[in-house]
Amino acid sequence: MTKNEGKKTMSQYDVIIIGGGPGGYVAAIRSAQLGLKTAVVEAKHLGGICLNWGCIPTKALLRSAEIYHYMTHAKDYGLSAEKIGFDAAAIVKRSRGVSAQLNTGVGFLLKKNKVDVIWGTAKLAKGGKVDVVAADNPPKGALGAGSYTGKNIIVATGARPRVLPGLEPDKKLVWTYFEAMVPEAMPKSLLVVGSGAIGIEFASFYRTMGAEVTVVEVLPQILPVEDAEIATMAQKRFEKQGIKIFTETKVTKLDKGANSVTATLELKDGKTQTMTVDRVISAVGVVGNIEGLGLEELGVKTDRGCIVADPYGKTNVPGIYAIGDVAGPPMLAHKAEHEGVICVEAIAGKHPHAMDKLKIPGCTYCHPQVASVGLTEKKAKDAGYEVKVGRFPFIGNGKAIALGEPEGLVKTVFDAKTGQLLGAHMIGAEVTELIQGFVVAMNLETTEEDLMHTVFPHPTLSEMMHESVLDAYGRAIHV
Template sequence: MAQNGADYDVIIIGAGPGGYVTAIRSAQLGFKTAVVERKHLGGICLNWGCIPTKALLRSAEIFGHMQHAKDFGLSAKDVSFDIGKVVTRSRGVASQLSNGVAFLMKKNKIDVLWGTATLEAPGKLTVTEAPDAPKGAKGGGTYTAKNIIVATGARPRALPGLEPDKDAIWTYFEAMVPKEMPKSLLVVGSGAIGIEFASFYDSMGAKVTVVEVLDQILPVEDAEIAAHVRKRLEKQGIEIITGAKVTKVDKGKTQKATIEKGGKSETREVDKIISAVGVVGNIDNLGLEKLGVKTDRGCIVADGYGRTSVPGIFAIGDVAGPPMLAHKAEHEGVVCVEAIAGLHPHPLDKLMIPGCTYCQPQVASVGLTEAKAKEGGRKIKVGRFPFIGNGKAIALGEPEGIVKTIFDAETGQLLGAHMAGAEVTELIQGFVVAMNLETTEEELMHTVFPHPTLSEMMHESVLDAYGRVIHT
């Protein structure tokens, strides 16, 4: 029994990255903890998002290298793939990690309540047992806890006329487990999800068209980086139509999509359509309205500690609003439960959250874009360094790419960093650490970067902002 007389000290609704990490930290802090989950430990990210998509993209990357073996002095004949085995590997990776989360729950003595939760009052919820709950698992019933944390995540957004049907129009769920490879594909939306699937299917031989309603693909990225990525994707054969929208789909053996741009319309015929127009928070049927929990545009309103408008009810992760990223959810959850414990953690600073897109080329960023940095009238210094000037990039056969850094001209504060190219999703954390330590250009210039590495481009980009670049 929890110390306050309730069943638990903390109950988390949802066992995605935010939920299960929060549960573990809660248990570490000595709280009696439970997590409610209706289907998958690890949530969408681990089972249907972040992890299995990276497994697919890894297969596509290796397939691409095999097709260009001669560029490395190698020979590979009759290169092909089995889409069934590619999907099986991806699902196996997800399953392995989901089982790992189950182990962590048991190790940390966290109760998993299998089912769907409904809030009855602050500190009280009802769980409707999941029909496919593991045998002997805890499930249905009414439970109490002094603190309830909502971490229910998000689901794909559906546009009128473009509603997914699991056959002609896919969401990322169906796109991850194709029974056969489509010869042609239309991707609606050019955020991280849309571009990653466009990159995967293009690499595997499909003819891919991307439609984006805005004038820029990867809308949250720096405009210069987005333009670089667009050029690279188009060079690979992906057709990109911006400032356009799909207004109608006639379904059949093939799908006829009407695309409108600049007052004109055209019809494209494709095998499948992927709807990647964003996600919306899972706030339905939770009982939020009767408790008076404030929501806004499909998400729960919460402060930097996860506190909602109702004491004792907290929200973290995708359901608490953008950026809708697994690592944001995890950190947000730790901050939330540490605040509950009275540890006075720093509130989440969303400018310090890196974003990564795992297409070819990879994209990674943190902080302000150049446009955002200029908006407030701030004077800035901008540095750039191309991959072609880096020895390791050339040796890897990856000479295309760019690293861009943005500094406050008066203070030397690193305001933002933006990259496109090989392995930039691994490099970006160096700049994230620098920003969290409030590092200026001087410390970065005096830092010794190992040679030969891709990370040297980070150094050169800083030097370039201050007129001291060496290798261009």
């Protein structure tokens, strides 16, 4: 089917959502639940980048790496394993299969909730009009090219990899996360430019699978949004694993060979250094997909590649909303989903709580895992708080030792005057699962007294959360 073919139609909706990623499809389902006639316009795949090329498939890759890591360290657990190896194609196939399964699930949920899916590329016009050009190869019988009108339009078009001059991806030697997820073979050496969550997760994956990995970060610390103490611990662990890390360093030039890349690095002392690697991953952030939507003609305000929206998703133009990555940082799937719910509930007059970005957790699924919520110690002090800080190491926890994961830390930051939990920061095994306990606590405006009186089960990693709180007030038991 050609681009301009497809089922042409015209319909009116209460809500039209542009983009079927985590923010878009969740907003659509909630909108339908509220009794609003709803449609989603999607150009490529339901579930968006997160489900198809981000959160989910990367976790599948990292799970394979984790299993491989344990197999190669079987003797540490009193076990033996011989002829350990891996099949790169099979690892990628499993990852893609996980994504495909969930992609199908999203389609089922939309159908179940009677949400129309319009396949194509949308452009907004005056009067709530949305003009759609049909997608290539849409599902048979699907809604496609045509003009649609909506009383409310929600832009949820997500983001794409940021491209820096001189680091332009070519899909062969210089990769974005798209290519990094589907390698034809494992590179023997790799340069990762950028040490945010995406860069560090890929560095961790490829190092575990045997590649020589170098990470370059322009800022003074890796994982720049994390607490400095946690980031320092992470760097030490990564370097112990054999990852080379350069901070306050720029990649100024890439010279491509037939099957390798020579990178020129400008170090923090001003000196330059070259290194040759098989592949380069550019992980220097993302930028919102705002082009071609007709936003400029409608006067929708944008800033630094994203749409400006209030905590309810409202833009400066009545009837037009924005959620998810396209509405700015933090660019996280769970933030997009929650924004979607808030946005449609506000449209429906349900008076939801506004988005509080300080209570959005962040998770990085490297080895060891990193997770956090709220203010770092430095940001709390910079904001004028007098703080009490608690710490508890994994080495003091029985479950962590039994798991063979004794390296890590749980850190809590409290307002010394009120006992308010301002932030929590963790590094170690399964901390991406633990962090939600502190997220709930912050949303309930829990104080240190409430947390101290909470009973945590034994033996669990979660006991460290309790001990960290106790430590902030000089009451830790097991350290």
